[in-house]
């Protein structure tokens with residue numbers, strides 16, 4: 001048989017021409033978004049007050065299997081895609097495993113993660129609608145960076161509300177965003193009513209993602225020509241991220257490789273949802289069987305310990321309700337949590353697949369995640385983002401299991417990004433200052449109490 005190269009590249013003309021919409025093949029569709037005031041499904045019109053029109057269409061589309069990727073977006077994708085599918089020969093050698101390990105590397109762009117795949121699509125539709133700009137929130141800054149790049153490309157105004165502690169303590173991403181022309185405001189700020197209210201109630205607060213979302217939404221709905229955009233969780237974001245899975249499948253098909261297990265880290269679920277989408281489609285249509293594993297932090301275990309219920313998407317409780325596995329919108333990961341993936345809920349699509357038994361989930365504690373990150377970096381060269389290292393950890397576990405059983409399984413995982421902006425967390429790990437925290441059942445009960453009674 002032909003030797004599999006270290007990197008399987010696709011040609012430009014082999015890039016997908018359409019995104020794959022897994023909802024079209026799902027027997028149980030993800031539940032609709034609800035209006036928090038009325039409890040009724042959000043109408044198109046209501047959604048269009050907050051989101052771009054074409055993105056609302058994509059959000060609500062449960063029937064079209066493929067949606068063409070506009071030429072303008074494909075042109076941008078071509079600057080950093082197709083991304084390589086790498087055979088981790090060196091990691092296999094190090095682990096002495098019969099397993100064959102592949103990873104799809106999404107960190108080869110300035111934003112350093114897969115988030116650019118959806119950012120460019122969302123910016124394109126905003127531009128096409130004739131909007132002046134978009135608003136969003138960012139925590140550590142990956143999403144804000146990706147959106148800034150996308151807005152610069154389409155000459156759109158980009159207003160990013162960045163959680164104040166990150167704004168002050170993580171100045172590097174902030175400066176990348178400003179390089180791309182974004183207006184970055186530390187949140188809470190005095191530029192919005194909700195920000196002023198929070199500042200007066202909690203002077204000196206470091207802010208939170210929930211508060212930043214509330215400010216970004218207020219900014220968008222109170223300025224004509226602006227809409228709010230979100231970097232994960234939503235159906236439309238998973239749709240855009242299907243480019244990851246489609247390329248992965250095309251690369252594997254080139255060499256007749258059929259994966260046994262596909263693994264991804266799960267925060268809001270966008271990279272994992274995109275990576276597994278075409279494979280889930282095959283499974284749903286009864287064409288082939290695969291195992292899918294979502295990996296989440298033990299300190300923020302929405303799939304493995306959450307409730308499948310309607311909940312607010314934001315701590316500020318201004319966004320629609322989504323039915324998802326959630327820890328409650330009041331959930332806050334322990335302050336020592338350093339590995340990202342800190343969102344309280346999970347994409348409605350992945351939540352439904354998990355509830356239907358089509359996907360597995362497991363947790364990893366952060367010291368194990370950083371150990372895996374280091375092991376990977378030392379043999380494969382790439383410095384992984386801590387988020388991505390959750391997937392590495394479970395890929396290594398599965399490969400070591402193969403070593404025990406002697407099975408030569410094919411494992412594919414998503415390497416979502418690089419960790420250059422996460423070196424404070426790496427320092428904590430190296431200095432032995434990183435600890436693990438697993439919330440108690442009693443603590444989770446407290447945040448479940450913040451679930452709305454609707455649904």
Ligand SMILES: *Cc1c(COP(=O)(O)O)cnc(C)c1O
Pocket residue numbers: 112113114115142143231232233265266267268269270271272341385387388416417418
């Ligand atoms: C944002 C991010 C994630 C998690 O987001 P998902 O929506 O769950 O994919 C994972 N890895 C990296 C590098 C990220 O920036």
